Amino acid sequence: MTNAPIAARRTHIRTHHADTFNDPYEWLREKESPEVIAHLEAENAHTDDQSAHLENLRETLFEEIKGRVQETDLSVPTRRGDWWYYGRTEEGSQYGIQCRAAAVSGDWTPPVLEPGVPVPGEEILLDSNVEAAGHEFFSLGSFDISDDATKLLWAPDLEGDELYTIRVRDLVTGETLPDEIPKTGGGFLTPDGTGIIYTTRDEAWRPDTLWLHRLGTPVQDDVTLFHEPDERFWLGAGLTRSRRFLVIGVGSSVTGEEYLVDLEGDITAEPRLVWPRTEGVEYSLEHAIVDGEDRLYIMHNQDALDFELVSVAASDPQGERHVVIAHESGRRLLGMDAFRDFATVEYRRDGLEQVGLLDYATDAVDELSFDEPLYSAGVGGNPEWHSPFLRLGYTSFVTPGTVYDLDLATRELVLRKQQPVLGGYDSADYAQARAWANASDGTQVPISMVWKRSFGEPGADVRPVHLYGYGSYEHSIDPGFSVARLSELDRGVIFAVAHVRGGGEMGRKWYEDGKMLNKRNTFTDFVACAEHLISTGVTSPEQMVAEGGSAGGLLMGAVANLAPSRFAGILASVPFVDPLTSILDPSLPLTVIEWDEWGDPLHNADVYEYMKSYAPYENVQDGVAYPRILAMTSLNDTRVLYVEPAKWVARLREAGASDVLLKCEMAAGHGGVSGRYNSWKERAFELAWMFDTLGLA
Structure with missing residues (x-):
C-alpha cells in the first residue's frame, strides 16, 4: 500500500484589496516542472493502489456498458445536396x-x-481511427463539406488543448491538399469551396480573430476578416442556412453583437453591423425571405428578460422592428432556425424544452407535443434550406436517444431510429419523476429522479442516491438517457439531478439568481435538494454520493465545505475549485471573459471578498470529517487547469481528510480521455468508486 502523496508547503504570498493570502501549493502550477509531473504521477499511483480492490468491479462495469452498446452501428442519414x-x-x-x-x-x-x-x-x-493512429488523444473538431460536395475540411486536436489543425481533402481525386493551418479554433469552407474561414486564439485562449484562407495560397497571406480587441469578448462565425450571409458573432456572457457579410458580394468587404453592442443585451439572428424580402429574425433580451423575437429588414436592421413573439415571463426563448417556408423556435417553459413551428405570414407558433412528463426535444441535422421533413432529436431519462422526421405536410412524427440498447432493455422497467425542494430563502428547486421500478418508489425505503448538479452559465441539465447509468439503476441506485440556480432550467432569472454576488444560492440549493431527499426518506447521508464537473466541480467543492456530513462521497470532475486564484489572473486562459459570470475580483473588493468566502480551496476546514472525495482532471485541460484539483487535494489532505484521491489523465483535455472504449473505462472507474462508497461493491 502506498502512502498518500504529501505536497510540500512553500510560501507564495498573494495580496489584493489589503487581504494577504499565503498559497502554499501554488508551486504545483509549474506544468513543465519535473517535480510537478512526479507529484501528479505519485497521485495516480496512490489512486491506483487505493482502488486496486475494485479492479474486478471496474471490468464488470466496463463489460456491462460495452454489452449494452451496439458497437457496429450507423446514424440516420442526413440529406445535403x-x-x-x-x-x-x-x-x-x-x-x-x-x-x-x-x-x-x-x-x-x-x-x-x-x-x-x-x-x-x-x-x-x-x-x-486512421487519423488517431499513433496518438494518445484524438478529438475531431470541425467537419465540413463544400456546397458542391467536392471538398472536405476536417480539424483534429491531438493534445486535448482545443487547438485544431485544419486540413482539406479533394473528394474527387482523394488527394489531401497542401493547405494546412495549425493552432486554430476550427473553421469551415466558403460556400464556393475555394477558401477556409477560421478563427485563431490569443494568449488567453480567447477566439479573437477571423481569417480567410484561399486554397492554394500560403497561410501567411491569409486575410483578416475581423478582429475583436476587447479581451472580455470572444468571436465566432457561421453561414446562414440560406447561404446568403456570413454571420460574425461577438459576445461575452451578457452582451452580444453581430455583423453580416453579404456573400453575393466580396467576402472580404467590411462586415456590416446589425445592432451595436449594448452592455447586458444579447441577441442572435437568422435570415429568412418573407414575401420576397430579405428579413432578419432577431432574438434578444433588451427590456425582455426571457427574450423576445423580432424581425427587421436585412437592408436596414436598425430600423423598424416587428415583434414576432413578444416577451413572456417564464417562457425563455432559446433559439430559432430559419428555413425557406417556415422557422422553428425552441424555448423553455416549466423547466422543459419545447419546439414550435413558426408561420412567417401569421407569426403563429404551432407547438409540438410529446407524451412523457420529463423529456428533451430539439431541432438538429437540417442543413437544407428547403426539405419536406424536419429532423428532430428526442430523449428522456428512460427513453434512449430517438431520431424523428416531422412530415411538414401532415405534421406526423416519423420514427427513423431509436438508440439500440442490448441486453433486453425495457423502458417500462424504469420510471422518472420530478420533486421540489425548499431552498433556504423559500425558492422551490426542482429535482429530477429516475429509478428502476422493481426496487420500489422513492421514499418507500431508504435507497442509495447519486445526486448530480451543475448550476452555472445558464446551462441546463435536461433529461437524457445514459447506457452507463443503467448499471446504477439496476443495482437499486436512484439517479437524481438538482436543478439549482445558476443553471437555465427555470428561465433567465433562475440564472441571474445563481451568479456573481448570488452565487451562494447555487450551493445552498444543492444542499437543500440533498436535505429534501433525506427528510422524505428517499436516502440517508451514508447512502448519497454527489457528482459535478467543471463549474459543477466548483459546486462539489463548495458543498464539501458547507455540508460535509450530508454525503458519503463526492465525485468532482475537472473541478473549478480554486476560482479566486484563476479569476484574479488575467493572463490565464479565458479569465477575463469569466468576469461576467463570477464578477471581477481583481478590481472589485466586494467581489473579491464574496468569492473568497466560497472558494473551495481557500475554505477547506481543518479537522472536519470530509466525505470520501475523488477528483478527476487532465494535464492538458485549458478550461480548468489541472493545478486546481491538485492544490485542492493537497489542502484537503493537510486538513486531515482521510480518503481523498486524485486521478490525472496525462494525455487528455477538459472532456477527459478520447475514444469510446477509453471513455467507458473511465466511467467504469468512477462508478466502481461510487459503488464502493455506497457499499454496493
Whole structure:
C-alpha cells in the first residue's frame, strides 16, 4: 500500500484589496516542472493502489456498458445536396467513420441502413481511427463539406488543448491538399469551396480573430476578416442556412453583437453591423425571405428578460422592428432556425424544452407535443434550406436517444431510429419523476429522479442516491438517457439531478439568481435538494454520493465545505475549485471573459471578498470529517487547469481528510480521455468508486 502523496508547503504570498493570502501549493502550477509531473504521477499511483480492490468491479462495469452498446452501428442519414451523409462505428474501433452515399433525385426519405451490412456506393470521407493512429488523444473538431460536395475540411486536436489543425481533402481525386493551418479554433469552407474561414486564439485562449484562407495560397497571406480587441469578448462565425450571409458573432456572457457579410458580394468587404453592442443585451439572428424580402429574425433580451423575437429588414436592421413573439415571463426563448417556408423556435417553459413551428405570414407558433412528463426535444441535422421533413432529436431519462422526421405536410412524427440498447432493455422497467425542494430563502428547486421500478418508489425505503448538479452559465441539465447509468439503476441506485440556480432550467432569472454576488444560492440549493431527499426518506447521508464537473466541480467543492456530513462521497470532475486564484489572473486562459459570470475580483473588493468566502480551496476546514472525495482532471485541460484539483487535494489532505484521491489523465483535455472504449473505462472507474462508497461493491 502506498502512502498518500504529501505536497510540500512553500510560501507564495498573494495580496489584493489589503487581504494577504499565503498559497502554499501554488508551486504545483509549474506544468513543465519535473517535480510537478512526479507529484501528479505519485497521485495516480496512490489512486491506483487505493482502488486496486475494485479492479474486478471496474471490468464488470466496463463489460456491462460495452454489452449494452451496439458497437457496429450507423446514424440516420442526413440529406445535403445530392448526397446522404451519415456516420458509423465498427466493433473494436474507438472512433467513428464519416461516410456518404449518392441520393436519388427527389427522394427525401433516408435509406434504412443495417449495421454491418455494406452500403451500396458508400464513400468513406474520414475514418477517425486512421487519423488517431499513433496518438494518445484524438478529438475531431470541425467537419465540413463544400456546397458542391467536392471538398472536405476536417480539424483534429491531438493534445486535448482545443487547438485544431485544419486540413482539406479533394473528394474527387482523394488527394489531401497542401493547405494546412495549425493552432486554430476550427473553421469551415466558403460556400464556393475555394477558401477556409477560421478563427485563431490569443494568449488567453480567447477566439479573437477571423481569417480567410484561399486554397492554394500560403497561410501567411491569409486575410483578416475581423478582429475583436476587447479581451472580455470572444468571436465566432457561421453561414446562414440560406447561404446568403456570413454571420460574425461577438459576445461575452451578457452582451452580444453581430455583423453580416453579404456573400453575393466580396467576402472580404467590411462586415456590416446589425445592432451595436449594448452592455447586458444579447441577441442572435437568422435570415429568412418573407414575401420576397430579405428579413432578419432577431432574438434578444433588451427590456425582455426571457427574450423576445423580432424581425427587421436585412437592408436596414436598425430600423423598424416587428415583434414576432413578444416577451413572456417564464417562457425563455432559446433559439430559432430559419428555413425557406417556415422557422422553428425552441424555448423553455416549466423547466422543459419545447419546439414550435413558426408561420412567417401569421407569426403563429404551432407547438409540438410529446407524451412523457420529463423529456428533451430539439431541432438538429437540417442543413437544407428547403426539405419536406424536419429532423428532430428526442430523449428522456428512460427513453434512449430517438431520431424523428416531422412530415411538414401532415405534421406526423416519423420514427427513423431509436438508440439500440442490448441486453433486453425495457423502458417500462424504469420510471422518472420530478420533486421540489425548499431552498433556504423559500425558492422551490426542482429535482429530477429516475429509478428502476422493481426496487420500489422513492421514499418507500431508504435507497442509495447519486445526486448530480451543475448550476452555472445558464446551462441546463435536461433529461437524457445514459447506457452507463443503467448499471446504477439496476443495482437499486436512484439517479437524481438538482436543478439549482445558476443553471437555465427555470428561465433567465433562475440564472441571474445563481451568479456573481448570488452565487451562494447555487450551493445552498444543492444542499437543500440533498436535505429534501433525506427528510422524505428517499436516502440517508451514508447512502448519497454527489457528482459535478467543471463549474459543477466548483459546486462539489463548495458543498464539501458547507455540508460535509450530508454525503458519503463526492465525485468532482475537472473541478473549478480554486476560482479566486484563476479569476484574479488575467493572463490565464479565458479569465477575463469569466468576469461576467463570477464578477471581477481583481478590481472589485466586494467581489473579491464574496468569492473568497466560497472558494473551495481557500475554505477547506481543518479537522472536519470530509466525505470520501475523488477528483478527476487532465494535464492538458485549458478550461480548468489541472493545478486546481491538485492544490485542492493537497489542502484537503493537510486538513486531515482521510480518503481523498486524485486521478490525472496525462494525455487528455477538459472532456477527459478520447475514444469510446477509453471513455467507458473511465466511467467504469468512477462508478466502481461510487459503488464502493455506497457499499454496493
